[in-house]
Each structure stands twice: as C-alpha cells, then as structure tokens.
Amino acid sequence: MVLIDGKATAATIKAEIKEEVERIVAEGGKRPHLAAVLVGHDGGSETYVKNKVLACEACGFESTLIRYEDDITEEELLSCVSKLNSDDSIDGFIVQLPLPKHIDEQRVIEAIDYRKDVDGFHPINVGRMAIGLPCFISATPLGILTLLKRYNVETSGRKCVILGRSNIVGKPMAQLMMQKQYGDATVTVCHSRSRGLKEECQQADILIAAIGRPGFVTADMVKEGATVIDVGTTRVPDASRKSGFRLSGDVAFDEVAPKCSFITPVPGGVGPMTICMLMLNTLSAGKHEFYQ
Numbered sequence: 001m002v003l004i005d006g007k008a009t010a011a012t013i014k015a016e017i018k019e020e021v022e023r024i025v026a027e028g029g030k031r032p033h034l035a036a037v038l039v040g041h042d043g044g045s046e047t048y049v050k051n052k053v054l055a056c057e058a059c060g061f062e063s064t065l066i067r068y069e070d071d072i073t074e075e076e077l078l079s080c081v082s083k084l085n086s087d088d089s090i091d092g093f094i095v096q097l098p099l100p101k102h103i104d105e106q107r108v109i110e111a112i113d114y115r116k117d118v119d120g121f122h123p124i125n126v127g128r129m130a131i132g133l134p135c136f137i138s139a140t141p142l143g144i145l146t147l148l149k150r151y152n153v154e155t156s157g158r159k160c161v162i163l164g165r166s167n168i169v170g171k172p173m174a175q176l177m178m179q180k181q182y183g184d185a186t187v188t189v190c191h192s193r194s195r196g197l198k199e200e201c202q203q204a205d206i207l208i209a210a211i212g213r214p215g216f217v218t219a220d221m222v223k224e225g226a227t228v229i230d231v232g233t234t235r236v237p238d239a240s241r242k243s244g245f246r247l248s249g250d251v252a253f254d255e256v257a258p259k260c261s262f263i264t265p266v267p268g269g270v271g272p273m274t275i276c277m278l279m280l281n282t283l284s285a286g287k288h289e290f291y292q
C-alpha cells in the first residue's frame with residue numbers, strides 16, 4: 001500500500017511555483033497577485049483564507065485580503081467584485097464561500113470575470129472544463145488529478161466510482177475522470193439516492209469519496225488493490241485536541257488502507273492540494289495561460 005502524501009506533494013509544487021515566479025520577475029514580468037474576499041467571521045472560512053494568504057507568500061505571490069462584516073449587502077459585494085474585475089494589478093481573486101444567507105452566491109460567482117475566476121466556479125469555466133477547453137479547473141478536483149498523475153496511478157480504461165455529486169467536487173471530478181485528456185476512465189457517480197452503492201464501490205479501481213460522512217467507506221466496499229481518494233473533511237468532536245475537534249475523512253482508513261494499492265489520508269491527503277491548486281491557477285492567471 002502506498003500512502004499518497006498530499007502535504008509533501010503540495011510543498012513540492014509550491015516550491016516549483018515559487019521558482020517559476022522568481023524567474024518571471026527576474027525577466028521583468030509581473031509577480032502574480034491574488035485577492036481574497038472574506039465576508040463575516042466563520043471559523044472554517046477564516047482558517048481557509050489565512051492558509052491561502054500564507055500559501056501566496058510561500059509561492060512568492062502578492063496577496064490582498066478584503067474583509068467585510070456579514071451585514072454587507074449583495075449590491076456592496078457585487079460592487080467589490082466589479083472593482084476587482086477591472087483592477088489590472090489583480091490577476092485572480094476568490095470570494096470565500098459560503099456567503100451569508102441574504103446574499104445570492106450564484107449571482108456573485110457569475111459577476112466574477114471568468115478570466116480572473118481562479119476558483120473555477122464561473123459557468124464559463126465549468127462549461128469549458130466540461131468540453132475539454134483550456135480554463136480554470138476548480139481546485140479540489142484538479143488537486144486529485146494531480147495526485148493521481150504524480151503517483152503514476154493508472155486511470156485510463158479503469159473503473160472510477162465517485163461518491164457525491166456536488167458542484168465543487170463530485171460533478172467536476174466525474175467530468176475530468178471521464179475525459180480522454182485527463183482520467184480517461186469509465187465513471188460512475190453515486191449519491192444519496194443511489195441504489196446498490198456498495199456493489200458499485202466494490203467494482204471500483206479508483207474510488208473517490210466526497211460526501212462528508214465520516215467513516216462511510218468500509219473495507220467490505222473496497223476491491224483488493226483499489227486506489228482510494230478521501231475528500232471528506234468533517235469536524236468531529238475530540239476532547240483530546242486543543243481545538244476540541246479533529247478532521248475525519250469519508251473512509252474508515254484503518255480497515256480500508258490494507259486493501260489498497262494507493263490511499264490518501266485525512267488530514268494530509270487531498271486538503272493541502274486544494275490550496276496548492278488555487279496557487280497554480282493564480283500562476284496561470286498571471287501568465288494569461290488560458291485567456292488574454
């Protein structure tokens with residue numbers, strides 16, 4: 001069994017990005033600049049944004065954090081998005097989700113200039129990804145693809161089962177695993193209404209779990225020699241930790257790992273890759289790799 005080390009892979013990629021950034025700057029080019037908009041004081045969002053700013057430093061990017069209280073109106077937030085769209089010093093930006101209930105998230109996502117949409121959530125990027133055109137691919141699926149590639153996991157012609165059909169993980173993951181230029185696999189997507197989910201999982205050469213149900217995937221659901229990617233990150237109470245919680249994946253790791261050829265841990269698997277892929281997208285934005 002090979003443990004897929006997302007933390008180490010992310011560190012390697014960030015070092016590669018920094019090297020490229022310093023070369024670009026030395027040649028007179030512009031240092032990539034990521035802006036992050038954070039609304040309110042949600043603990044999870046604060047942590048994610050803080051880690052994104054730290055990752056920018058590690059990659060040699062400029063970063064700007066824009067904060068608003070959670071009583072900001074939708075119009076005010078849209079006006080901020082519009083300013084960032086037209087600010088030439090900003091190469092890419094994100095609006096950290098979730099947003100307060102009174103703000104229409106989809107409206108905000110669609111207001112972002114798709115050429116600066118480094119989260120890859122704008123319908124233009126989602127659509128271009130679905131038909132295999134150059135675009136910003138959302139960070140979590142891109143991180144998983146990158147791990148599979150860097151660990152030389154064979155995907156072409158293999159059976160891939162994805163648990164979960166969210167817009168940010170399950171659906172784009174299925175699109176990418178299906179496409180010839182990426183996974184080139186035979187893909188099945190299961191969700192909360194799927195019948196025979198266990199039997200589907202048992203057929204999987206590559207099983208990607210993204211449902212947010214701690215320990216859902218047990219050993220009896222996994223084929224001998226399978227590759228298991230655990231996207232789940234649920235906070236479960238843990239009195240032994242200073243924070244009072246620990247992160248739990250969707251896979252019952254201890255019993256599943258011995259059956260696998262490759263498996264990602266939680267934490268330290270997919271999670272660190274997600275922020276790293278945001279950095280890669282920001283580098284692409286700075287280089288105008290996909291759009292002029």
Ligand code: NAP
Nearest residue numbers: 140164165166169191192210211212231232233270271274
């Ligand atoms: P989500 O929007 O809540 O979607 C969950 C999906 O799982 C839905 O499609 C749901 O089915 C399905 N599901 C729920 N319970 C199920 C069950 N018992 N059997 C089969 N399917 C079930 O979640 P998400 O945003 O995709 O996130 C999923 C997990 O990944 C969460 O733990 C999240 O924290 C984590 N995550 C981690 C990263 C990272 O960087 N590591 C990034 C994003 C998300 P229905 O569609 O039928 O409701």
